[in-house]
Amino acid sequence: MSVKYTLSEKGNPSNPNAPKKWYASAIADGELSFRELSKEIAQGSTTVSDTDVMAVLNDLIKILGRNLSSGKIVRFGDFGSFQLTITSEGAATEQAFNASLIKNPKIQFRPGKDLKDITKTVTFEKYKR
Template identity: 65%
Template sequence: MPVQYSLSEKGNPSDQTAPKKFYTNAKSTGEVTFRSLSKEIAGGSTTVSDTDVLAVLNDLTKALAKHLSEGRIVRFGDFGSFSLTLSSEGAETADKFNSSMIKSAKIAFRPGIDLKEMLAVVKFEKAK
């Protein structure tokens, strides 16, 4: 099934006089919950239940948060990796920088080979 998209008209924030252009936005067609994902994963196995998978996914979330908060990159093999990225104010010199200048942290995900291959072949259609 193709990914649906919509269009929105946006101006150029650095040039208010420039004509507005249309840009695309991916449109969600629903969501998948942890519970339904665990049932789907368990459905491909004869040895684990959806409850087992759900327990593992919950523990995975906790372990991911723990390791990221300790500054580690968390690699999930061919799935991809997670790491922290930071945004901060600038300092005139390295000596003048301190941690209070850090304004936000975000989690970066870098997809592995399977997800990169999916991105290369995904199809798109305009949402109705």
């Protein structure tokens, strides 16, 4: 199975006079729902049902959120890690800075080795409309 992509022509924002170039963008080719994910995990085990897996994953989401919001990095072994990142507006002095200048909190995922290795073997196919 290949990752599908489309092409779009884009200009260089820092040099509007430069010739436009063509760039690839990956496109999604379906999705796996939470329920389908749970069923697939359960199929790999003879001891848990998809309902059990869903319950564990629901708790995982709650625990992940609670720990990220307290500033912790949450590591999932070989799967990868999650961390909250932020950006902020600038202040003229350190004393002038306050938390209201912090904007755009995001959750960053850093894949573990096995997931990173997938990027070395993935193939690509131009999307046919």
